[in-house]
Amino acid sequence: MDARVESSRGSGPAERASAPGHDPYHHLHDEAYAAPFAAGRVGWRDMLAMAGRRAESLDGVWNFVLDLHDEGLRQRWYEDAPAPIAGWTAPRDHDDGDWQTTTVPSCWNVARPEWTYFEGGAWYTRSFGHEPRLPGERTFLRIGAANYEARVFLNGVFVGAHRGGSTPFFIELGGHLVRGANRLQIQVDNRRRPERVPMNHTDWFNYGGLYREVGLVRVPGIFIRDFGVALVPGSHGRRIAIDVALSAPIDGVVEVAIGGLAEAIAVPVAAGAGRVEITAAPELWSPANPRLYEVEARFGDDRLHDRVGFREISVAGQRILLNGEDIFLRGVCVHEDDVATGKATSEADIRRRFADAKALNANFLRLSHYPHHELAAKIADEEGLLLWQEVPVYWAIDFANPDTFADADNQLREMIRRDRNRASVIIWGVGNENADTDERLAFMSGLAASCREMDPTRLVSAACLINREHFRIEDRLSEALDIIGLNEYFGWYEPSLDGLKQLFANSDLDKPLIITETGADAVAGHAGAPGELFGETHQSELFGKQLDLVADAPYVRGFCPWILYDFRTERRQTALQRGYNLKGLIAADKATRKKAFATLSERYSELAQQQKPAGASPAKADQNACKAAPDGHDPRGG
Ligand code: GCU
Secondary structure, eight states: OOOOSSSOOOOHHHHHHHSSTOOOGGGGSSSTTHHHTTTTTTGGGHHHOOOTTOOOOOEEEEEEEETTTTTTHHGGGGSSSOOOOGGGSSSOSSSGGGGGEEEOOOGGGTTTTTTOOOOOOEEEEEEEEOOOSSSEEEEEEEESSSSSSSEEEEETTTEEEEEESSOOEEOGGGOOOSSEEEEEEEEEEEEOOSSSSSOOOOOOOOOEEEOOEEEEEEEEESSSEEEEEEEESTTTTTTEEEEEEEESSSEEEEEEEETTEEEEEEEEEEEEEEEEEEOOOOOOOBBBBBBOOEEEEETTTTEEEEEEOOOEEETTTTHHHHHTTTEEEEEEEEEOOOOOTOOOHHHHHHHHHHHHHHHHHOOEEEEEESSHHHHHHHHOOOHHHHHEEEOOOSSSOOTTTTHHHHHHHHHHHHHHHHHTTTTTTEEEEEESSOOOOOOHHHHHHHHHHHHHHHHHHHTEEEEOEETTTTTEEEEEGGOOOOOEEOOOOEEEEEETTHHHHHHHHHHOOOSOOEEEEOOBOOOOOEEEETTTTTTTHHHHHHHHHHHHHHTTTTTEEEEEEEEEEEEEETTOOOOOTSSSEEOOOOOSSSBOOOOHHHHHHHHHHHHHHHHHHHTTOOOHHHSSSOOTTTSSSOTTTT
């Protein structure tokens, strides 16, 4: 990538000021300062398949400074060669050598009390040594996630940008890399804006920063940019499709091996792309049997390695079928949020989340409301948990704005590209609680179409609306979806559960529905009387009553309470909440379980038992709920 921004690299304010015709005060009057960096924005097409690749970590302590008014972009701090103040020949508004420091990955909001509510730009700077290894190698900077927008500068030159707060991106460093010491600067801006995705009004905390891993990835001159391996839908578990894309439009052959299944699969590539199908009968992945296969792909010096589960997820009438068998999704929603680390997460945090879900006897998690860390789906593959992943098309998105659609669509495609080989991910969510307008219908139907274009092997859903006039589950968007999601808070925001009963009585759906959210706030440790708001008793009893009503609605095939843990949100400041949403089944300490946890755990255990044939374990129930869909059709054949 060549810099889109004219660069006077290595100069300083004094040198620039002496340049003929240079106006040292221009930056005070240029409100279009950010536009040039948009031209260098990368997206899903610039991603690299990372399976098995090792990044050279750049995590650790970086220099850091807040920059609320984007002085760094306006005044082009990145062009100023570092110099001690004593060496300056003209004043500067930043000092590379004496900034504060912060750790990458992390969220600045939890680093210092005075940074808690900071929404603006901030600068990360560090140097790193580089020595070329292989002739023709290419080096990319990989950033696991930066919330929300990032601009990257190497050795004083703008090399790329990205927007979208929860997906990885790759910027090729190319000719701007030098042997020896390199200076890397990343400006991150977490301002919420009406035209962004999410927009400026959400019910979760707006953490900012480089909050997932940062590293360098070296690949051969021509490498495998994308790689997919999955069961062919409708093949009864008997056909596997492999598709590859190279980094250049050349012809060749990618060799693939699936350990224990097919050792030497040749994927012919023409103009950089190839796809083959093979006949095979893999042991199918499921919650009861999370069987993973070692998969390797080779092209020249490039190697990919992944652990892949083979399963089919589909719908038949009102049923959700996993490997041809009816399954009820016993779920729970979860945010990426932590008292100590904010949106930054760790393997231990993810494993705790999944252990708590299993203690709930859940088989499904809705990773709300944005793509979670890539480790989540990898660990869920091992643990045999089913996942819903979604993009933050949340509430009042600027649906009429084509640039907003481009932003949402790119985040969606980045999420799919990153997690397309994860058996645990069964549903892509394209939105949450969005008012029914023609623009919203076009926008979200477009996202659903992108899901099917990128990935025909998974189901598409969204948290939809109800028709308040006729009081029934009805949303024009449902035509574009495989599964209808429904957020309902009868028993909380709508105090009477009679509404839910009436809603189910008025509704008749021809496709499955998942209750994608329901719940109530409860202050941990405060039992409260039955029906008392913010008491654990009320929250607990609500889930029992909800599940009793759900049992009478045959099209409800999933139940996903909001939410596993209490979480930060600026918009809730009552004396009880103080900046937290308290609908967690577990308090924000991620240890104190509320009464509702036990209630739900018991009810989910009963549900699992109801679905299992005699003698099978509860987990096995998910595998054997019903040998064939009610209409007798068994897509596995036989
Ligand atoms: C909504 C929304 C959640 C929110 C929840 C609540 O359904 O999707 O993000 O936190 O309600 O009000 O607690």
